[in-house]
Structures are given as structure tokens and as C-alpha cells.
Amino acid sequence: MDSPLVSVIITSMGKEILKKSIKSVLEQTYKNIEIIVVVDNNLLFTDSITKNVKVISACEAHNANKSRNIGIEEAKGEYIALLDDDDLWLPDKIKIQVEQMQSVHKEGHYFSYVQTALMKNGVINRHVYPKQGIKKNEKILNYFFGHSKGFIQCSSFFGDLELFTINKFNEEVIKHQDWDWLINAQKLPDLNIDFVPQILTYYTVNSVGTSxxxxxxxxxxxxxxxxxxxxxxxxxxxxxxxxxxxxxxxxxxxxxxxxxxxxxxxxxxxxxxxxxxxxxxxxxxxxxxxxxxxxxxx
Structure with a gap:
């Protein structure tokens, strides 16, 4: 199997917490990765960890969707993986998603997501989300809030570049941005949604009103x-x-x-x-x- 270039897009306010997310990307066992960090203005710290990272200013966008679109436009990879700066990846995250894609993907656009463990104040919750993948023809919101009790968080997103290019993030949406993107992606006639049933992402949970x-x-x-x-x-x-x-x-x-x-x-x-x-x-x-x-x- 070949090793296609994966562009990792990290959106950030430029705070030091970003260093941990970059480190989790640098520690990936899959090495053909480019890292693009899109900051709201400028980095608020200096550190050698950013030396192999492309940092782009979103000119005080205050909009994660605009930042994601900027990063995607700059991407050189065949595939895109998204990461928020307060979330972390386990070392095999990209390797497993690439291998899964290569083993099951035949034609059309490809999108995959993984199981996620919640993290609050640095403590990993033992509960894992989701328990099961989305069913064929199941609508995104029914998957999330119906009996499936689904969960797809932005830091587990992985898909081909063209998918993210033709289905851009709506910059008018200020909340539920990843859900909105998924709903629109699901309208594409040739989209294949794939679920990887392994914990490969840690998602930071914030208290209501703190982020x-x-x-x-x-x-x-x-x-x-x-x-x-x-x-x-x-x-x-x-x-x-x-x-x-x-x-x-x-x-x-x-x-x-x-x-x-x-x-x-x-x-x-x-x-x-x-x-x-x-x-x-x-x-x-x-x-x-x-x-x-x-x-x-x-």
C-alpha cells in the first residue's frame, strides 16, 4: 500500500495548549503528514515545536469554519484530517484511518471518523463515544439524537481533499459547525461514511459557557x-x-x-x-x- 500525504489542519487561538495537539500529530506512527495551523491572529508563544509546522494567520477571523477553509485551501495532501487545538490524537490515529480507507474505499468521496474518549481537566473519561457507527441512509441528526446515540467530533474527521473542497464549511454558521458540515456532506450522492471502532481521539469537554x-x-x-x-x-x-x-x-x-x-x-x-x-x-x-x-x- 502507498502512503498518501495527509494534511492535518489545526484551528487555534494561538495559546500554549496548541503545543500538546501539535505534539500528538508529530508522534503519529504515520509519517507522511503536513501540519497546517490556522491561528485567529498570531501565535502567543514561541517554541521549537512549530519549526516544521506551517502557521497561517486567519486575520482575527473569530470563526473556526473560516479558519478550516483557509487551511484546506493551503493543503497539499491527498487527504485531510482535522484537529482542534485542545484535543489530542493517539499515535496510530492517522495510520489506522489511512489503512482502513485503503482497504474498503472503492469509488466516490470517502469520509471516516473514530471512537473518542472525553477528557476534562486533563482526566480521561472511561466512557467511549460512539458505541456504533452510522447506519446506511441514517440521517446525521437522527444518528446523534436518536436511538443510535451517535457521536462524530471534528477532531476525528478524515476524508479526501476533494470532499472538503466541494463541501466547504459554512462560514455563516457560528455553532454546531461540524454537525452542519456533516449534514451537507451527506447530501452528496457518492459519499461513503466509514466508522473506525477504536479509541483514537481525546476530546476536551468544557463546562457550559467556558468556550x-x-x-x-x-x-x-x-x-x-x-x-x-x-x-x-x-x-x-x-x-x-x-x-x-x-x-x-x-x-x-x-x-x-x-x-x-x-x-x-x-x-x-x-x-x-x-x-x-x-x-x-x-x-x-x-x-x-x-x-x-x-x-x-x-
């Missing part, structure tokens, strides 16, 4: 989801409202308690009582939140 991806943009999430609500099952819709919108709404400090309660009642109407477990979990989530808030006041 760009977790800020309380629940109104935007609802507007974004409205574009795709006709493609999902009622069960997936209920889970989306419970896990994404309600979770973020509860921590929206811009709302008064009265405003928050009004919005919660409205959101609950989108969580079907027919799916009793999801509905009950949502109620428990609300009760615990307000109970904790009252205790903090007292």
Missing part, C-alpha cells in the same frame, strides 16, 4: 435546528431540545428568572411527553437547576 462552542447561544441553536427539523424523528427532536437547547437555556444569565421560566415552558412543548424518559429527565434537570440556584442564594 466558544459552549456559550449560551441556545436561540441560535433553535434557529439552526429549525432548518433541519423536518429530517428528524420526534424522538431525535425531543432529545435535541432537551440536551442542547434546554441545557444551554438554563445557564443563560442574560435572562431574568421569570423570562427563563417562560422560555422553559415553551421549550418543554417541543419535548414530546410520549418519550417519557427524555421528558422526565428534562423535568429533573430543571428542578435540580432551580433547587441549586435557590441554595446558592440562601
Amino acid at each position: 466558544v462552542g459552549t456559550k449560551q447561544r441556545w436561540r441560535y441553536s433553535e434557529q439552526w435546528f429549525d432548518n433541519y427539523k423536518d429530517t428528524v424523528t420526534e424522538y431525535a427532536k425531543s432529545n435535541f431540545y432537551s440536551k442542547v437547547i434546554l441545557r444551554s437555556l438554563l445557564y443563560d444569565n442574560s435572562l431574568t428568572t421569570t423570562e427563563k421560566k417562560i422560555e422553559i415552558k415553551r421549550v418543554l412543548k417541543n419535548i414530546s411527553i410520549r418519550h417519557s424518559f427524555t421528558y422526565f429527565k428534562s423535568l429533573v434537570k430543571i428542578i435540580l437547576f432551580f433547587s441549586k440556584s435557590e441554595n446558592n442564594i440562601n
Whole structure:
């Protein structure tokens, strides 16, 4: 088997945490790799680890999708792999994805993703996501929020350059960017989605509101989801409202308690009582939140 060049695109704010992600790429057992780091402005540190890395300024883009597109345009590789600067790869990640691609890919565009372990405050969670791959003809949002309980995170993305070129990241999307890309990619008639059932990525989980991806943009999430609500099952819709919108709404400090309660009642109407477990979990989530808030006041 040949060893095609893989372009690794890392998007970053330029902080020192980037060094760990670069190190995890440099330690890959697959060596035919070019590393392109797209920073929001400039690197905020100096270190020899960047000597073999192409660093590009996104001119204060403040937009991960724009940064990804810039990196993809600069890529020389036959294949693209994406990595966020607070995530890490295990050493065989690219090697295994290349080998899997070469063993199963016949024609059309190829995309693969791997199992991911969650990492918080440097501690690796023993739980692994996802447990199973996406089924043929299963819609992305149904895979994520339906009974499959799927999970595809950007730092596990791997695919051919042309796929990322014709299906660019939508720079107007400010949240759920990887989900949005996947939904659009799935519209391509010749896309092959492949799942590698091995833990090869560590994904950093941030507390609600502590990073760009977790800020309380629940109104935007609802507007974004409205574009795709006709493609999902009622069960997936209920889970989306419970896990994404309600979770973020509860921590929206811009709302008064009265405003928050009004919005919660409205959101609950989108969580079907027919799916009793999801509905009950949502109620428990609300009760615990307000109970904790009252205790903090007292």
C-alpha cells in the first residue's frame, strides 16, 4: 500500500495548549503528514515545536469554519484530517484511518471518523463515544439524537481533499459547525461514511459557557435546528431540545428568572411527553437547576 500525504489542519487561538495537539500529530506512527495551523491572529508563544509546522494567520477571523477553509485551501495532501487545538490524537490515529480507507474505499468521496474518549481537566473519561457507527441512509441528526446515540467530533474527521473542497464549511454558521458540515456532506450522492471502532481521539469537554462552542447561544441553536427539523424523528427532536437547547437555556444569565421560566415552558412543548424518559429527565434537570440556584442564594 502507498502512503498518501495527509494534511492535518489545526484551528487555534494561538495559546500554549496548541503545543500538546501539535505534539500528538508529530508522534503519529504515520509519517507522511503536513501540519497546517490556522491561528485567529498570531501565535502567543514561541517554541521549537512549530519549526516544521506551517502557521497561517486567519486575520482575527473569530470563526473556526473560516479558519478550516483557509487551511484546506493551503493543503497539499491527498487527504485531510482535522484537529482542534485542545484535543489530542493517539499515535496510530492517522495510520489506522489511512489503512482502513485503503482497504474498503472503492469509488466516490470517502469520509471516516473514530471512537473518542472525553477528557476534562486533563482526566480521561472511561466512557467511549460512539458505541456504533452510522447506519446506511441514517440521517446525521437522527444518528446523534436518536436511538443510535451517535457521536462524530471534528477532531476525528478524515476524508479526501476533494470532499472538503466541494463541501466547504459554512462560514455563516457560528455553532454546531461540524454537525452542519456533516449534514451537507451527506447530501452528496457518492459519499461513503466509514466508522473506525477504536479509541483514537481525546476530546476536551468544557463546562457550559467556558468556550466558544459552549456559550449560551441556545436561540441560535433553535434557529439552526429549525432548518433541519423536518429530517428528524420526534424522538431525535425531543432529545435535541432537551440536551442542547434546554441545557444551554438554563445557564443563560442574560435572562431574568421569570423570562427563563417562560422560555422553559415553551421549550418543554417541543419535548414530546410520549418519550417519557427524555421528558422526565428534562423535568429533573430543571428542578435540580432551580433547587441549586435557590441554595446558592440562601
